[in-house]
Amino acid sequence: MKEPKLIEAIGVDKQFGDTKVLRNCSLAVDVGETVVLIGPSGSGKSTFLRCLNLLEPPTGGDVFFEGRNITSDLRHADRIRRDIGMVFQNFELFQHLTAAENIMLAPMRVLGLCTADAHDLALDLLKKVHIPERSDHYPDELSGGQQQRVAIARALAMRPKMMLYDEPTSALDPEMIREVLDVMAELSADGMTSICVTHEMGFARRAADRIIFMEDGAIIENANAADFFGGLVNERTQRFLDQILH
Numbered sequence: 070m071k072e073p074k075l076i077e078a079i080g081v082d083k084q085f086g087d088t089k090v091l092r093n094c095s096l097a098v099d100v101g102e103t104v105v106l107i108g109p110s111g112s113g114k115s116t117f118l119r120c121l122n123l124l125e126p127p128t129g130g131d132v133f134f135e136g137r138n139i140t141s142d143l144r145h146a147d148r149i150r151r152d153i154g155m156v157f158q159n160f161e162l163f164q165h166l167t168a169a170e171n172i173m174l175a176p177m178r179v180l181g182l183c184t185a186d187a188h189d190l191a192l193d194l195l196k197k198v199h200i201p202e203r204s205d206h207y208p209d210e211l212s213g214g215q216q217q218r219v220a221i222a223r224a225l226a227m228r229p230k231m232m233l234y235d236e237p238t239s240a241l242d243p244e245m246i247r248e249v250l251d252v253m254a255e256l257s258a259d260g261m262t263s264i265c266v267t268h269e270m271g272f273a274r275r276a277a278d279r280i281i282f283m284e285d286g287a288i289i290e291n292a293n294a295a296d297f298f299g300g301l302v303n304e305r306t307q308r309f310l311d312q313i314l315h
């Protein structure tokens with residue numbers, strides 16, 4: 070039997086009041102794939118990610134996770150958010166907790182880990198994101214790049230089956246972007262299924278299997294990386310690339 074896709078959106082629509090924000094968006098992602106999602110501001114990239122993990126319920130269409138329709142019953146939402154880690158532009162760490170404590174919180178509350186096990190897990194994950202020495206620091210004692218890596222470690226602590234990144238480096242000073250993209254690329258290389266909203270095309274070239282271009286709430290292009298970087302893109306995608314690359 071054919072393996073189901075890890076996640077598959079079929080004809081997803083999203084409407085806020087009278088405003089149609091997503092139009093018939095379909096995307097299927099295999100286990101281990103890294104997909105980079107690009108598009109102009111307001112094109113619906115964040116909304117699409119949020120529909121995939123049910124932070125926003127789609128107003129039409131379906132989302133399947135491991136072959137199960139998760140939109141048909143919103144009671145799946147808690148479970149899905151556990152299986153899908155999400156990282157945002159502004160880190161959103163708890164300011165009154167140390168790096169380690171930020172990571173320990175959900176595994177203790179949701180997975181029932183004891184303090185000692187959660188602490189061991191936090192240190193392992195801080196090693197994975199290359200800042201084990203920062204475990205006892207509070208967010209305001211960390212650089213933006215370090216805070217974002219704590220946020221990635223915090224997402225990983227729930228042992229997600231995939232990661233969503235929404236412009237994870239766009240609030241960072243240029244010298245810190247690389248260290249965050251390196252961690253994301255390492256996770257992808259280790260087989261973490263990922264969808265990344267980012268306009269860092271160097272990262273896309275290095276880590277992406279596929280590039281998606283969205284415009285006006287629709288998926289205009291869904292290209293494998295070799296075709297995309299070989300210049301086989303449609304005219305609208307090319308026009309957008311010319312804008313962001315020049």
Ligand SMILES: Nc1ncnc2c1ncn2[C@@H]1O[C@H](COP(=O)(O)OP(=O)(O)OP(=O)(O)O)[C@@H](O)[C@H]1O
Nearest residue numbers: 085088090108109110111112113114115116117236
């Ligand atoms: N909660 C909401 N209520 C009403 N409109 C919304 C809501 N969230 C998003 N929108 C609208 O949906 C459209 C798509 O927004 P979205 O944030 O998904 O775009 P985006 O591609 O992520 O943009 P950016 O690159 O600026 O982050 C925008 O026109 C936005 O104003």
Ligand SMILES: [Mg+2]
Nearest residue numbers: 114115116235
């Ligand atoms: Mg956005």
